[in-house]
Amino acid sequence: MASVDKAYPKKGAKRFRGCGCEEHWQVRWRDPNGKPGKATFCRKLDARRHGATMEADKARGTYLDDRDATTVLEYAQGWVASRRSSVRPGTRRLGR
Numbered sequence: 001m002a003s004v005d006k007a008y009p010k011k012g013a014k015r016f017r018g019c020g021c022e023e024h025w026q027v028r029w030r031d032p033n034g035k036p037g038k039a040t041f042c043r044k045l046d047a048r049r050h051g052a053t054m055e056a057d058k059a060r061g062t063y064l065d066d067r068d069a070t071t072v073l074e075y076a077q078g079w080v081a082s083r084r085s086s087v088r089p090g091t092r093r094l095g096r
């Protein structure tokens with residue numbers, strides 16, 4: 001999970017330069033390789049949203065890998081099953 005924490009201006013400064021915020025929100029997460037990433041936003045909402053996006057991307061990447069493997073396997077099994085059912089002895093007997 002991404003974590004969001006308050007960030008403050010440099011020592012001595014009351015506000016962040018540029019935007020004038022008294023506090024910022026820093027979001028930290030880990031990329032799929034376990035490498036930490038971080039970004040700072042003026043609004044907590046944006047920080048949380050960014051963290052959620054990072055987590056979703058990560059989850060989606062993993063999810064896609066798992067799903068592809070499962071889908072191919074299920075597809076193959078389903079195909080074999082349908083082939084088997086179409087050559088049931090009963091069916092063959094009816095055809096001859």
Ligand SMILES: [Zn+2]
Nearest residue numbers: 016019021042
């Ligand atoms: Zn700001």
